[in-house]
Amino acid sequence: MQVNASSQDAKVEEAYPSQTGQSQVGRLGSETIEYRKINGDNVYEGDILLTDAQVSTSGPRTESAGRTTGKWPSAIVYYTIDAALPNQARVTDAIAHWQANTTIRFLKRTNQTNYLTFRVGSGCSSNIGMIGGRQYINLASGCTTGNNIHEIGHALGLFHEQTRNDRDTYVDILTQNIQSGYENNFARYSTLGYSGSDFGALDFGSIMMYGSFSFSSNGQPTITKKDGSTFSIQRNGLSTGDLSGIDIMY
Ligand SMILES: [Zn+2]
The missing domain is CATH 3.40.390.10 (Collagenase (Catalytic Domain))
Structure with a gap:
């Protein structure tokens, strides 16, 4: 399933590199979330753009933003x-x-x-x-x-793999090593049913997964496996886990 090129130096996606904007609180589905207002965009987890309606805290909300x-x-x-x-x-x-x-x-x-x-x-x-x-x-x-x-x-419709509900079973998030203003990229997303990658075990090879050193402030890991070991970011192609998530969603 590999496309080409090495992922050794693959970079995590960012909407506005080096800009953290203003922190905002909104709702996404049934969850309260923190996102960043940068250049008029609602930026969530670094590279996800949310619409004003998706983060609106007012009005009736009977179903999650994603499901509708x-x-x-x-x-x-x-x-x-x-x-x-x-x-x-x-x-x-x-x-x-x-x-x-x-x-x-x-x-x-x-x-x-x-x-x-x-x-x-x-x-x-x-x-x-x-x-x-x-x-x-x-x-x-x-x-x-x-x-x-x-x-x-x-x-x-896929979120980042490290934001799954159950991610704490698989990884430790080392907040002290995360660049200031980027902590929310590691928040857990818990509106069930929205992310296809919530199915199966956490997939370290997912193209939707951050690497151990993503958004590190000091060269130390921001995410490790439970045994403390690090893992590489993968941006060559869809993993088996990505494919089963998409299969279930669609
Ligand atoms: Zn992304």
Whole structure:
């Protein structure tokens, strides 16, 4: 399932690298969450963009944000690629990888209302699930095909693997080593049923998983396995766990 290139130096995706913005409290589904307001965007866990409606603390909320709008009908994602985006093979290769390994289909948009546009951004970022209307995957020049496979995972509804409910069974989070302002990237996401990767055991090889040294302030690990050992970030392709999560979701 590997695409190409080594993931030795793969980087974790960020919407606005080196910007932490303002901390905000909102609700996502039934959970109170902390996110960051950066350049007008609601940034969650580094590279997930939440809509104002998704984080709204007012109004009736009888169902989680993700369950109502999260899935692409018939597992079909309509998309366009902005003409100004350099290195568009990052998009076509990432889409080819998803299509070769899952039942999700990506079709060029003609006149559909709900669709995804790949465009230039200041980092790598995506909304979580289908939000309705046009939505974006933003790709800076440093975002690789592997990073884009990860962002497409968010657009399909996947959260980061280390935010699963049960992650404390598998990992220790070393808050003292996390860069200031990035602590929330390691928060646990506990609205059940939203994240497909909550199924099965925590997958250290998931393309949605951070590495041991992601967002480290001091060169020391931010996440270790329970035995204290470290693990590498993987951004080559979808893991077996990613595929079963997507299979269950779609
Ligand atoms: Zn991400």
